[in-house]
Amino acid sequence: MSDFEITPRNRVMRYPKRAAYDTDTIYPILDEALVCHVGFAIDHQPFVIPTIHARMGDQLLLHGLKGGRMLEHVNAGNPLCVTVTLLDGLVMARTVFNHSMNYRSVVLYGRGATIEDPATKLAALECLTEHVARGRWADARPPTDKELMATTIVAIEIESASAKVRQGPPGDDGEDLEYPVWAGVIPLPVMPQAAETDPKQTVVYPQPDYVRHYRRPGRA
Amino acid sequence: MSDFEITPRNRVMRYPKRAAYDTDTIYPILDEALVCHVGFAIDHQPFVIPTIHARMGDQLLLHGLKGGRMLEHVNAGNPLCVTVTLLDGLVMARTVFNHSMNYRSVVLYGRGATIEDPATKLAALECLTEHVARGRWADARPPTDKELMATTIVAIEIESASAKVRQGPPGDDGEDLEYPVWAGVIPLPVMPQAAETDPKQTVVYPQPDYVRHYRRPGRA
Numbered sequence: 001m002s003d004f005e006i007t008p009r010n011r012v013m014r015y016p017k018r019a020a021y022d023t024d025t026i027y028p029i030l031d032e033a034l035v036c037h038v039g040f041a042i043d044h045q046p047f048v049i050p051t052i053h054a055r056m057g058d059q060l061l062l063h064g065l066k067g068g069r070m071l072e073h074v075n076a077g078n079p080l081c082v083t084v085t086l087l088d089g090l091v092m093a094r095t096v097f098n099h100s101m102n103y104r105s106v107v108l109y110g111r112g113a114t115i116e117d118p119a120t121k122l123a124a125l126e127c128l129t130e131h132v133a134r135g136r137w138a139d140a141r142p143p144t145d146k147e148l149m150a151t152t153i154v155a156i157e158i159e160s161a162s163a164k165v166r167q168g169p170p171g172d173d174g175e176d177l178e179y180p181v182w183a184g185v186i187p188l189p190v191m192p193q194a195a196e197t198d199p200k201q202t203v204v205y206p207q208p209d210y211v212r213h214y215r216r217p218g219r220a
Numbered sequence: 221m222s223d224f225e226i227t228p229r230n231r232v233m234r235y236p237k238r239a240a241y242d243t244d245t246i247y248p249i250l251d252e253a254l255v256c257h258v259g260f261a262i263d264h265q266p267f268v269i270p271t272i273h274a275r276m277g278d279q280l281l282l283h284g285l286k287g288g289r290m291l292e293h294v295n296a297g298n299p300l301c302v303t304v305t306l307l308d309g310l311v312m313a314r315t316v317f318n319h320s321m322n323y324r325s326v327v328l329y330g331r332g333a334t335i336e337d338p339a340t341k342l343a344a345l346e347c348l349t350e351h352v353a354r355g356r357w358a359d360a361r362p363p364t365d366k367e368l369m370a371t372t373i374v375a376i377e378i379e380s381a382s383a384k385v386r387q388g389p390p391g392d393d394g395e396d397l398e399y400p401v402w403a404g405v406i407p408l409p410v411m412p413q414a415a416e417t418d419p420k421q422t423v424v425y426p427q428p429d430y431v432r433h434y435r436r437p438g439r440a
Contacts, residue, residue: 009265013286034321034408035305039268041261045229048259048268048303050325066233083268085255092415092431096349096360097367101254105270129316140316141399147317169418179361182425184417186434188254193407195312198389205402211312214406 009109010162020163029106029163030055032216033084034132038062040080042073053082054124054131060108061124062154074112074154082156083107090186093170094179100166102185108161112154118145124153134217135210190216229329230382240383249326249383250275252436253304254352258282260300262293273302274344274351280328281344282374294332294374302376303327310406313390314399320386322405328381332374338365344373354437355430410436 004010004021012019020026030036036053039046051064060082065071074080084106091100115121122143129137143151170183192214195207224230224241232239240246250256256273259266271284280302285291294300304326311320335341342363349357363371390403412434415427 013288013290014284034310035307035323037257037259037268037270037303037305039257039259039261039266039301041259041264041266044261045299045329046259046261046266046301048257048301048327050257050303050305050323052321064234068233070233079265081259081266081268083257083270085257085270087255087410090254090352090434092353092356092360094361095367096345096357096363097371099349099352099356099360101272103255103270107268109265125316129319132310132319133312136312136319137316139401140312140319141314141396141401143316147315151317169416169420172418172420176361177420180423180425181359181361182417182427182431183421184415184431186415186431187413188410189413190307190408191411193409195404195406196389197402197404198392200389200392200397201403203400205400207402211402211404211406214310 004161007160010107010160012162012164018164018166020165025163026106026161027055028218029086029104030060030084032218033086036082036084038065038080038082040070040073040078042069052128054128056124056127058158060156060158061128062112062156063128065152065154067152071114071152075114077111079109080112080156081107081109087188088167089188091170092183092186094172094181094183095176098171102167104163104165106161106163108158110156110159112156115153115155118148121148121151121153124155125151133210133214135208139208224381227380230327230380232382232384238384238386240385245383246326246381247275248438249306249324250280250304252438253306256302256304258285258300258302260293260298262289272348274348276344276347278378280376280378281348282332282376283348285372285374287372291334291372295334297331299329300332300376301327301329307408308387309408311390312403312406314392314401314403315396318391322387324383324385326381326383328378330376330379332376335373335375338368341368341373344375345371353430353434355428359428
């Protein structure tokens with residue numbers, strides 16, 4: 001476990017009790033999330049783009065950033081902010097004021113650069129593929145040189161980060177506890193369902209275990 | 221149905237076939253999502269903050285933005301970008317290259333301002349509460365004046381927006397269709413589970429219908 005230094009940039013301002021700055025809290029959230037939101041600003045205009053990510057050691061890999069001026073902007077070494085959010089449940093309090101959500105989120109800061117070296121790019125693509133479904137890399141048809149050329153992966157050195165976590169029942173207290181209405185939490189898990197075979201598939205292949213029993217790391 | 225003008229700011233660059241610019245596509249995605257990601261930039265440093273939102277007509281309401289310099293920045297009329305992403309499934313192609321996700325996302329642009337008028341703020345809070353669980357506003361204890369004062373809601377006029385939607389099976393084609401591996405889609409729905417009553421609740425109150433049968437608008 002290591003801690004990110006708390007600075008004005010990554011300090012959690014609202015509900016600081018929910019904040020964490022250690023990799024033991026931050027990395028599993030990054031590893032469980034399937035989508036991240038990448039923020040950057042060009043000429044004062046912010047953009048937030050959802051895309052696929054994976055953690056490779058202390059780097060965050062991004063796949064699917066738009067080409068053109070956005071990638072140019074990233075490669076010029078401009079600061080990025082990447083946020084992932086796992087929503088766990090709805091907190092239905094007795095009071096409107098105490099309504100909330102249970103969640104685990106990470107906000108991280110760094111600068112990115114497109115990976116150019118083919119061997120590093122291949123390793124990064126393996127990491128991204130395995131992040132989504134461990135075992136898929138060995139089963140799927142590997143990328144051709146042409147496909148690899150057409151793929152853009154950005155690697156970010158994580159300079160700073162924080163996590164924010166809320167779990168548990170509503171925060172009502174005092175005489176509000178007597179308010180006559182049901183209160184509690186509605187869990188909202190993502191539940192992988194039976195996979196739908198590609199209708200173009202004429203030969204029957206067995207579903208790999210990581211498809212039949214798909215789950216995220218750390219989740220039951 | 222109305223369309224947002226396509227400009228350099230909101231034009232979808234990557235996979236433009238997946239893009240849509242009409243409110244009939246964009247608004248239901250905003251209405252279904254429970255979390256949004258708000259992007260803004262202060263002195264070239266981008267920030268992306270997850271928070272609760274609700275659409276009120278052609279405005280987007282935000283609840284839970286940090287105080288301090290961030291809110292100051294918003295109230296000074298600086299540009300915002302708000303993105304919501306609904307992940308629907310994992311697209312497991314035969315080729316690593318064609319792996320993808322099924323999703324529906326919206327990226328919108330505008331400027332925001334804190335709602336100061338108490339009556340407007342109350343209406344906005346009702347809209348946010350009902351966005352999460354339709355019916356809860358009538359059941360929960362209404363906010364006191366003090367609680368309302370302690371609540372910050374930002375309203376954004378949506379200036380520009382786009383949606384991006386991918387659905388369906390993998391995009392493999394040609395001889396790749398013969399590659400001997402299972403291919404298809406793993407659906408990843410969010411499935412509300414049996415609600416957990418607050419352990420501090422000593423009187424048994426019935427679970428309202430919107431708790432017992434919780435679902436998002438437009439979802440089965």
